Amino acid sequence: MNIEELVKIIDGKVMTPGVSLDREIKGGCGADLMSDVLASIQPDAVLLTGLCNPQVVRTAMMADVSAIVIVRGKTPPPATIKLAIDENIPIIQTPYGMFELCGRLFNHGLPSLEKTIPDGLCECE
Amino acid sequence: MPQNPPQQARIITDKVAEGITRVEELAYELKIEEVMTREIKALTPEMQMIDVLDLFRQERISGAPVVVDGQLIGVVSIEDLIRLMRHGNLEDEVRESMTTKVITVRPTDSVVDALKIFVNVNVGRLPVLDVDGKLVGIITKGDITRGLLGALQRDYQAEELIRYRASHLFEDIVSDRTTLVLRYKIKPHDFNNGGTASSHIKRALLRLGASPQIARRCGIASYESEMNLIIHATHGGTIRVDIEPHQISMEAYDDGPGIKDIHCAMQPGYSTAPEEIREQGFGAGMGLTNIQRYVDEMKLESSVERGTNLRMKIYLTDTDVFGEPNKT
Numbered sequence: 001m002n003i004e005e006l007v008k009i010i011d012g013k014v015m016t017p018g019v020s021l022d023r024e025i026k027g028g029c030g031a032d033l034m035s036d037v038l039a040s041i042q043p044d045a046v047l048l049t050g051l052c053n054p055q056v057v058r059t060a061m062m063a064d065v066s067a068i069v070i071v072r073g074k075t076p077p078p079a080t081i082k083l084a085i086d087e088n089i090p091i092i093q094t095p096y097g098m099f100e101l102c103g104r105l106f107n108h109g110l111p112s113l114e115k116t117i118p119d120g121l122c123e124c125e
Numbered sequence: 126m127p128q129n130p131p132q133q134a135r136i137i138t139d140k141v142a143e144g145i146t147r148v149e150e151l152a153y154e155l156k157i158e159e160v161m162t163r164e165i166k167a168l169t170p171e172m173q174m175i176d177v178l179d180l181f182r183q184e185r186i187s188g189a190p191v192v193v194d195g196q197l198i199g200v201v202s203i204e205d206l207i208r209l210m211r212h213g214n215l216e217d218e219v220r221e222s223m224t225t226k227v228i229t230v231r232p233t234d235s236v237v238d239a240l241k242i243f244v245n246v247n248v249g250r251l252p253v254l255d256v257d258g259k260l261v262g263i264i265t266k267g268d269i270t271r272g273l274l275g276a277l278q279r280d281y282q283a284e285e286l287i288r289y290r291a292s293h294l295f296e297d298i299v300s301d302r303t304t305l306v307l308r309y310k311i312k313p314h315d316f317n318n319g320g321t322a323s324s325h326i327k328r329a330l331l332r333l334g335a336s337p338q339i340a341r342r343c344g345i346a347s348y349e350s351e352m353n354l355i356i357h358a359t360h361g362g363t364i365r366v367d368i369e370p371h372q373i374s375m376e377a378y379d380d381g382p383g384i385k386d387i388h389c390a391m392q393p394g395y396s397t398a399p400e401e402i403r404e405q406g407f408g409a410g411m412g413l414t415n416i417q418r419y420v421d422e423m424k425l426e427s428s429v430e431r432g433t434n435l436r437m438k439i440y441l442t443d444t445d446v447f448g449e450p451n452k453t
Contacts, residue, residue, distance in 0.1 A: 035411035058320025062344040
């Protein structure tokens, strides 16, 4: 799925002018706890979150996230938007809540990119 | 006499500004003299139009300026030729068939000025005149497209060059053991800048030629330790990254307050972070657990007297090592 398709499905509004939208989205991950995101997300996912602070963008940058979707119509503060523009990561606002959003994207065939982490397993092997 | 069209005032609203791309920025940055064609196929007023037709066909052009002593007196385009073929005589001289009302531009104008004229007026080319009115070039939409593509390519190559030079660092410097050391000061409770150091670390590793997986693992581990320093360390702390061809060692250290119970701190979900930090999406007691997942070796030492020292190591396998000549 590309970002323009995603925007249509979630009635989204792109908040980051100038940021390229031609990245591929391979799946999704929804969380408000950034450590959970860092622990489980795989590269090229869309991150669905209710958190609006700049740490969302930092987390996305570290975890190679393709796009950030802010749920429930929240507007992120200017610092978050500016960082996202600098790091070239699109932020999309949607009126829907987390549950509705996950359902919509899942129905459109977007798989989960939240890796389950059994004890002891790590990427270092 | 050649003349410029009146400048149309255009107010850039926020709505319009949102859509501005790098290409549009370049259209403002690039000057017409950087993209125009300088080798001009000029016509003289005495030439016959049949010879102009032959010239256009040979040179595969669709228009040319008419020049006397370096001064522009008109333009002949393929449309003029078509009109003549229907209603006139190809034996006519250029001076009778040329267009004399010509829109011109200056070499120092932005490319966007030429684009505006192309959008508003149906012309295929614009003669470029210097301050003395002398013809110095011709600009077409094709020249602009080529110029913009070239500029985009240069943008891209600049980043590639940085990457290339950095990735050869370990090959170019000969020693028994080469280490590149990066140090970052982390300020206490500076939540807004949390992750800045880790972004720099990740970017540095990518420029040095690290694989995306290695850069990602180091980035996440250093980000979690950076957040720990911001949240917990009384005076902030330091992140130090030692990059060697076969391993990356990271160290996050501070001078207090120290971890009272290291065993508890290592348990997933154990946290001493205040509520305000948890509201920011951190402090859920997953940081150290996460770090352990992403690095090959982790060592945590802490005492209430001396503060905390977290050492992390990532080993690079043969395909990942820095400075290998045949590495892709």
